[in-house]
Amino acid sequence: MKHIHQPRRKFLRVGVVGFCTAFFAHLPNLSFAKPTSGGDKGIVVREDEGTHILTRRKVPITIKISKAKQGVEGISFCVEDMSPGRKMRVHKHLNNDELIFIHKGEGTLTLDEETIAVKTGDVVFVPKDTWHGLDNTGTENLHMVFQYSPAGFEEYFIENGTPVGMPAKERSDEAYALTEKKYGMVYKDKQ
Structure with missing residues (x-):
């Protein structure tokens, strides 16, 4: 049985690396590989850790992961549960691209003038200056993981x-x- 899982792991590893390489190559001046403070070490944030x-x-x-706490300039990482x-x-x-991963649940995404159904496993890239919103239309919490590039917008929540x-x-x-x-946050209903 062990030999069955090896090709899948290799496929996933190669696929994820390929996707990330292709995706992040399109973002200018992205420097999240090295934090701006704390040397060249990576960062591990445990499940229960972070700023709640x-x-x-x-x-x-x-x-x-935040610019203020870990010193990472290029990207931040947040999670949210919507009931x-x-x-x-x-x-x-106005200043940040956003990447959203629907980890669990379902909802309706607004992306500019389009309304799109989203569900577990969907990924959304929102370039800066693009209208977007999300409604939890499901019966369970919508758990989403999202990132800002460059980092810094996460301080808005704090x-x-x-x-x-x-x-x-x-x-x-x-x-x-x-x-x-x-x-650089603009709400559509305020315009």
């Missing part, structure tokens, strides 16, 4: 959100607007 935030919408997000019926407002990032277990931050609309401008 409740967003302004009270949705749990965990920031696993059934939750909606991510349609928005765009500034606007609340660490899990802490009292919710009270912020004015003006404070939110300043943070949105700082990180």
Whole structure:
């Protein structure tokens, strides 16, 4: 039985490396291979580790790799759980590309003027300055993994959100607007 799994592992390894090489070759100045601080060592973030935030919408997000914490400039890595019926407002990032992987669940994605059904295993690339949003139309939590390139936008969640277990931050609309401008976040319903 061992010989049956070896070709599949090799295929997956080669396929993933090939996909990543082709995908990231198209992103300019991507330098996530080496952190800007901490030397040339890689980073391992365990399942329960990361910065756990409740967003302004009270949705749990965990920031696993960030520019501020690990010093990685080229890419950040976050996870989010959206309960059934939750909606991510349609928005765009002026400074960051976003890559979204639907790890579990199903929903409806808005990508510019298109509405697309997404489900477990789907991957979405959202270039900067592209309208996008996501609604959990399923009956279970939608677990998504997402990355920003370059890193830095993840700090938007920290500034606007609340660490899990802490009292919710009270912020004015003006404070939110300043943070949105700082990180290049534009909501469609505000235009």
